Amino acid sequence: MCKHIFTDCRHTKVNMRARKAIKITAIVLLVTLIFIILGGIFAIITLTNVTNLKNNDLNSITANLRVVSASGEEIEYYSRYKAEVSYQEISPYIVNAFVALEDKRFYKHHGLDYKRIAGAAVNNIKAGYLKEGGSTITQQLAKNAILSNEKSFVRKLKEAKLAIQIEKRYSKDEIMTMYLNTIYFGHSLYGVKAACARLFGKTPSEVNVAEAAMLAGIVKNPLKNSPLNSVENATERRNLVLKLMLEQGYIDESEYESALRAEYTAPPEQKSDTASGSYANAAIYEAATILGSSVKEVITGGYTVITYCDTQAQELLKRAYDAESISVDGADKMFLLGDNSTSGVCAYVSGISYAPHEFRRQPASTIKPIMAYAPAFDTGIYSPSSPIEDKLYDFNGYSPQNYQNSYLGWTTVRNAILTSSNACALKTVADLGLDRSMSYAKKFGINFDDKDGAASVLGGMTYGVTSLEIAEAYMTLASGGMHRDLKFVSEIIDKNGKKVFIRSDPSERVLSAAAAYLTTDILTECASEGTASKLRTLGYPVAAKTGTNGDESGNTDAWNMSYTSRYTLCAWYGALDGKMPSSVTGGSYPTLAARYIYGGLPRPTAFEEPESVIYADIDTYCAENSHILRLASVNTPEEYRRKEMFSYDNLPEVSDYFDNALPEDFEVTLGDGEIVIGLTASERFDYRVFDLNGTEILNISAGRGHTETVIPQPVAFGLEGYYVEAVTEDGVCVAESAPIIVFISGRDPFFDLFDKFPH
Numbered sequence: 001m002c003k004h005i006f007t008d009c010r011h012t013k014v015n016m017r018a019r020k021a022i023k024i025t026a027i028v029l030l031v032t033l034i035f036i037i038l039g040g041i042f043a044i045i046t047l048t049n050v051t052n053l054k055n056n057d058l059n060s061i062t063a064n065l066r067v068v069s070a071s072g073e074e075i076e077y078y079s080r081y082k083a084e085v086s087y088q089e090i091s092p093y094i095v096n097a098f099v100a101l102e103d104k105r106f107y108k109h110h111g112l113d114y115k116r117i118a119g120a121a122v123n124n125i126k127a128g129y130l131k132e133g134g135s136t137i138t139q140q141l142a143k144n145a146i147l148s149n150e151k152s153f154v155r156k157l158k159e160a161k162l163a164i165q166i167e168k169r170y171s172k173d174e175i176m177t178m179y180l181n182t183i184y185f186g187h188s189l190y191g192v193k194a195a196c197a198r199l200f201g202k203t204p205s206e207v208n209v210a211e212a213a214m215l216a217g218i219v220k221n222p223l224k225n226s227p228l229n230s231v232e233n234a235t236e237r238r239n240l241v242l243k244l245m246l247e248q249g250y251i252d253e254s255e256y257e258s259a260l261r262a263e264y265t266a267p268p269e270q271k272s273d274t275a276s277g278s279y280a281n282a283a284i285y286e287a288a289t290i291l292g293s294s295v296k297e298v299i300t301g302g303y304t305v306i307t308y309c310d311t312q313a314q315e316l317l318k319r320a321y322d323a324e325s326i327s328v329d330g331a332d333k334m335f336l337l338g339d340n341s342t343s344g345v346c347a348y349v350s351g352i353s354y355a356p357h358e359f360r361r362q363p364a365s366t367i368k369p370i371m372a373y374a375p376a377f378d379t380g381i382y383s384p385s386s387p388i389e390d391k392l393y394d395f396n397g398y399s400p401q402n403y404q405n406s407y408l409g410w411t412t413v414r415n416a417i418l419t420s421s422n423a424c425a426l427k428t429v430a431d432l433g434l435d436r437s438m439s440y441a442k443k444f445g446i447n448f449d450d451k452d453g454a455a456s457v458l459g460g461m462t463y464g465v466t467s468l469e470i471a472e473a474y475m476t477l478a479s480g481g482m483h484r485d486l487k488f489v490s491e492i493i494d495k496n497g498k499k500v501f502i503r504s505d506p507s508e509r510v511l512s513a514a515a516a517y518l519t520t521d522i523l524t525e526c527a528s529e530g531t532a533s534k535l536r537t538l539g540y541p542v543a544a545k546t547g548t549n550g551d552e553s554g555n556t557d558a559w560n561m562s563y564t565s566r567y568t569l570c571a572w573y574g575a576l577d578g579k580m581p582s583s584v585t586g587g588s589y590p591t592l593a594a595r596y597i598y599g600g601l602p603r604p605t606a607f608e609e610p611e612s613v614i615y616a617d618i619d620t621y622c623a624e625n626s627h628i629l630r631l632a633s634v635n636t637p638e639e640y641r642r643k644e645m646f647s648y649d650n651l652p653e654v655s656d657y658f659d660n661a662l663p664e665d666f667e668v669t670l671g672d673g674e675i676v677i678g679l680t681a682s683e684r685f686d687y688r689v690f691d692l693n694g695t696e697i698l699n700i701s702a703g704r705g706h707t708e709t710v711i712p713q714p715v716a717f718g719l720e721g722y723y724v725e726a727v728t729e730d731g732v733c734v735a736e737s738a739p740i741i742v743f744i745s746g747r748d749p750f751f752d753l754f755d756k757f758p759h
Contacts, residue, residue: 064299064300064301064302064495065077065284065298065299065300065301065302065303065304065305066303066304066305067280067283067284067304067305067307068304068305068306068307069307069309069310069311069314070306070307070308070309070310070344070346070490071310071311073311075279075280075283075307075309075311076277076280077277077280077281077284084181084191084193085177085180085181085191085192085193085203085204086177087173087174087176087177089193089203089204089205090177090180090192090204090205091204091205091206091207091208091212093207093208093209093211093212093213094180094192094204094207094212094215094216095176095180096212096245096250096251097209097212097213097215097216097241097245097250098137098176098179098180098216099137099248099250100216100241100244100245100247100248100250101216101217101240101241101244102136102137102140102216102219103136103137103138104244104248105136106136106137106138106172106176107172109136109138110164110167110168111136111138111139111160111163111164111165111166111167112136112139112160112163112164113136116136135159136163137175137176137179138163138166138167138175138179139159139160139162139163140179141163141166141175141178141179141182142158142159142162142163142166143159144179144182144183144184144296145178145182180192180204181193183195183219184219184222184295184296185198185199185215185218185219185222185226186218186222186223186226186228186229186353187222187226187228187281187353190296190299192204192215195215195218196211196215197267198228198267199211199214199215199218199226199227199228199266199267200267201267202267208259208262209242209245209251209255209259210238210242210258210259210260210262211262213238213239213241213242213245213259214227214234214235214237214238214241214264216241217234217237217238217240217241218234218237220237223354223358225237226353227264227266228266228353229353229354231264231577234264235264238259239260242256242259242260243256278348278349278350279307279309279314279345279347279348279349279488281355282345282348282350282355282356282357282488283305283307283309283488283489284298284299284305285355285357285358286355286357286487286488286489287303287305287489287492287501289357290489290492290501291303291492291500291501301494301495302494302495303492303493303494303495304492304493305489305491305492306489306490306491306492306493307344307345307488307489307490308339308342308344308345308346308487308488308489308490309345309346309347309488310339310346310347313337313346313347313601314346314347314348314349316347316597316600316601317335317337317347317348317349317597318349319600320335320349320593320596320597320600321333321335321349321351323596325592326589326592326593326596328573328580328581328584328589330575330578330580330581331573331574331575331580331584331589332350332351332352332573332574332575332576333350333351333571333572333573333574333589333593334348334349334350334351334352334356334359334467334570334571334572334574335347335348335349335350335569335570335571335572335593335597336348336350336356336467336468336471336569336570337567337568337569337570337597338471338472338475338486338567338568338569339566339567340475340478340479340563340565340566340567340568341566342490343472343475343479343484343485343486343487343507344486344487344488344490345468345486345487345488346567348488352576356466356467356468357466357468358466359466359467360463360464360465360466361464361465361549361556361557361572361574362459362460362461362464362465362549362556362557363459363461363464363465363470363547363557363559364458364459364547364548364549364557364559364586365420365422365425365458365459365545365546365547365548365586366459366470366474366545366546366547366559366561366586367441367446367456367457367458367459367461367465367470367547368417368420368425368457368458368545369417369477369519369523369545370440370441370444370446370470370473370474371425371429371437371438371440371441371446371456371457372425372426372428372429372432372437372457373413373417373425373428373519373522374440374477374511374515374516374519375432375436375437375440375441375511375515376413376428376431376432377514377515377518377519377647377650378440378481378511378512378515379432379436379650380647380649380650381428381431381432382413382428382431383413383518383629383644383645383646383647383650383652384412384413384414384518384521384522384644384645385412385413385414385618385623385629385642385644385645386412386413386629387410387411387412387623387624387627387628387629388410388411388412388413388416388424388427388428389409389410389411389424389427389627390402390407390408390409390410390411390416390419390421390423390424391407391409391423392407392423393423393426393427393430395426395430395454396454398426398453398454398455400422400423400426400455400458401422401423402421402422402423403420403422407421407423408421410624410627411424412623413428414522414525416428417522417523417526417530417545418522418525418526418529418530418531419530420530420531420545420546422458425457425458426454426457426458429454429457434453434454434457437457438452438456440510440511441473443483443508443510443511444472444473444476444483444510444511445468445469445472445473445476445483445485445486446465446469446470446473447465447469448461448462449461449462449463459547459549467570467572468486470559470561470570471486471561471568471569471570472485472486474545474561474562474563474568474570475563475568476510476511476516477511477516477519477520477523477543477563478520478543478563478564478565478568479507479516480513480516480517480608480610481509481510481511481512481513481515481516482507482508482509482510483507483508483509483510483511484505484506484507484508485505487503489501489503490502490503491503512612512647512649513610513612513613514610514612514613514646514647514648514649514650515647517607517609517610517613518613518645518646518647519543520543520563520607521607521645523543523544523545524541524542524543524544524607526543526544526545526546527541527542527543527544527562531545531546531586531587531591532544532545532546532560532562532586532587532591532594533587534587534591534592534595535562535591535594535595535598537595538595538598538599540564540603540604540606541564541565541604541606541607542562542563542564542594542598543562543563543564543607544560544561544562544563544591544594545560545561545562546558546559546560546561546585546586546587546590546591547559547561547586548585548586548587550579550580550582552582553579553582554575554578554579554580554581554582555575555579555580555581555582555584555585556574556575556579556580557572557573557574558572558573558574558580558584558585558586558588558589558590559571559572559586559590560586560587560590560591560593560594562594562598564598564604564607565604565605565606565607565608566601566602566604566605567598567601567604569594569597569598571590571591571593571594571597572590573589573590573593611648612647612648612649613645613646613647613648614645614646614647614648614651615643615644615645615646616631616632616643616644616646616651617631617632617636617641617642617643617644618630618631618632618641618642618643618644618652618655619631619632619633619636619640619641619655619657619658620640620641620642621636621637621640621657621658621728622640622655622657625657625684626657629652630652630653630654630655630656630657631651631652631653631654631655632654632655633654633655633656633657633658633659635658635659635661635734635735636655636657636658637658637732637733637734639732640658640728640732657684658734658735661682661684661685661726661734661735662724662726662735662736662737663679663680663681663682663687663724663726664680665678665679665680665706666678666679666724666737666740667679667740668722668740668742669742670713670742670744671710671713673712673713674710674711674712674713675710675711675712675713675714675720675722675742676708676709676710677689677697677698677708677709677710677711677722678706678707678708678709679700679706679707679724680705680706680707681700681701681702681703681704681705681706681707682702682703683702683703684702685702685726685727685728685734686699686700686701686702686726686727686728686729687699687700687702687724687725687726687727688700688724688725688727689722689723689724689725690722690723690724690725691720691721691722692720692721692722692723692739697711697722702729713744715744716744717744717745718743718744719741719742719743719744720741720742720744721739721740721741721742722739722740722742723736723737723738723739723740724736724737725737
């Protein structure tokens with residue numbers, strides 16, 4: 001009994017100690033939590049102390065950026081002037097679409113949606129990164145109108161504080177109105193009024209439910225989700241918003257089904273707006289990249305962006321863009337003009353909503369001089385007159401055909417470029433090495449994906465090129481092998497007048513001057529005799545290369561890349577959805593557009609030929625028969641000489657084709673009443689043997705080896721002579737031996753006659 005009592009007492013003491021420890025731990029944790037909360041509150045107060053809603057904060061957001069030309073003239077852009085609408089002018093569909101997608105408890109919370117914040121926190125913890133933000137429409141308004149896009153905890157605290165203050169000062173309708181007037185929809189469009197006009201050709205009050213849902217779906221990623229960039233992406237996002245509107249009771253099943261069937265149709269193109277705004281929008285995009293800011297922050301940051309824009313050239317490109325004679329139904333187009341001396345874009349017009357820095361298309365044959373021929377000339381693997389066989393090749397299982405499956409057989413590199421041979425371009429890169437070829441192209445400004453392979457030589461790239469990249473590459477040729485990035489922006493000045501950016505990147509030699517000029521010379525011929533021959537009427541030197549993507553059912557891209565000593569021009573026609581007629585090729589409308597534009601530009605000087613380019617005669621017979629490029633030697637006949645252009649550093653060897661053309665063993669010997677002529681015929685030449693009177697005695701074909709021929713002795717006594725000529729297959733004598741004289745000492749017929757008479 002006592003033993004049990006003792007045991008129970010011991011347990012009682014242990015339990016009391018445990019409860020005491022738990023109590024102490026709880027008190028410590030509670031005190032720690034209180035300090036954490038107090039510390040957090042103190043931190044919030046400290047960090048957000050200067051952040052308070054001012055009277056005019058929500059009305060201050062406006063497009064206050066100045067974009068100016070090289071001469072200081074201001075350039076207009078879509079959001080140059082703020083266009084606001086009242087709540088009454090906004091369709092309820094728009095309001096409901098944004099609430100359904102962005103903030104379904106908008107009318108219930110007071111600035112912060114704590115339930116959504118908690119849910120976002122849980123999802124972020126599960127994901128292991130900041131996947132969701134949990135911002136309400138009011139918070140987004142605070143960020144858009146007052147704060148920056150900086151992703152930080154402090155900014156979120158400021159955003160939350162401002163949201164609460166906004167809710168205390170304004171009604172929900174006022175908040176929604178300010179929010180919709182400050183949203184960025186891409187394409188330099190601020191506010192719902194500008195977006196509805198540009199995307200649908202309507203006012204905000206006229207928008208239907210499908211359009212409202214599409215509008216709401218754009219905001220998260222305007223670049224990806226705008227219908228001007230991708231109808232498919234925009235429709236997918238629209239359908240998501242419609243589903244949310246149905247689930248939240250904003251539309252019924254009938255409206256939902258009807259809206260799902262709606263197809264997006266872009267409003268009639270406002271040509272003048274497109275042409276005027278595209279340069280500024282491209283410059284704004286570039287300025288944002290330079291500053292590491294968003295486009296919104298650039299437009300509303302009070303900056304002045306100084307560009308390379310030449311207003312006269314810009315007006316010329318605008319007229320070309322609007323010209324009916326070079327317009328194609330169902331085809332988009334883009335013209336970009338660069339100044340070779342500044343490496344600046346002096347004019348740009350486009351019907352594409354993407355900035356030229358990001359809009360990628362397959363370059364087709366325009367990439368061939370960049371990846372194949374200019375590098376080949378630079379390394380000395382080929383010269384313009386080098387023989388190359390145009391035939392179907394197999395490159396590790398890749399065997400692309402030429403256009404219409406037509407091949408030239410043995411030809412020259414110059415002809416291969418003029419006819420845009422696929423096979424020869426690939427053969428050239430195979431001889432160069434694909435890695436080496438890509439290395440050159442990268443130095444010219446072309447970007448590749450890791451998955452790009454041999455098909456990229458013909459323009460078959462994973463993502464293609466931008467107009468800036470391909471124009472930059474051609475400008476490198478125009479600049480004699482000197483490369484510099486092609487840019488819209490030269491300087492940026494902040495709102496306080498401080499220059500925060502001055503372009504200072506130097507030019508870099510990436511190709512020899514000779515290789516650039518050799519390429520230019522051939523492309524100049526392409527503009528007069530080849531696929532870009534519509535440019536020949538300009539009456540001055542233009543270098544050009546065309547390219548076309550498509551098949552028998554139509555084309556998707558048509559290019560003319562061209563340059564003079566002063567300008568580089570990219571003219572592109574394409575179909576973003578579907579195909580253009582097969583008649584739209586690089587040699588048709590893009591080349592006509594190039595001719596139109598060059599016709600309005602100042603007449604350029606001729607291309608300057610560098611001292612490293614020299615002219616020398618080649619041995620054409622050697623090239624055509626042995627398919628090897630050699631310089632003519634002193635033995636090369638005039639008939640087989642042709643002057644060609646070379647880089648001084650990459651001259652071919654001198655030909656020995658006509659050296660030792662005569663057989664070394666040519667001999668004439670006497671037999672019994674006969675003459676024996678012997679020689680060994682080479683593989684290169686035919687041989688003709690003549691007597692001293694010039695009468696042909698023998699004709700021996702090339703490759704017959706050693707030949708001995710017996711002819712009757714022409715006289716019984718006297719001298720006879722024979723010589724040999726080496727003759728090409730087309731009958732040209734290339735060498736003549738000295739005659740071999742033989743003395744015939746047989747009995748003279750006079751003595752035979754004398755013997756008939758008695759002595």
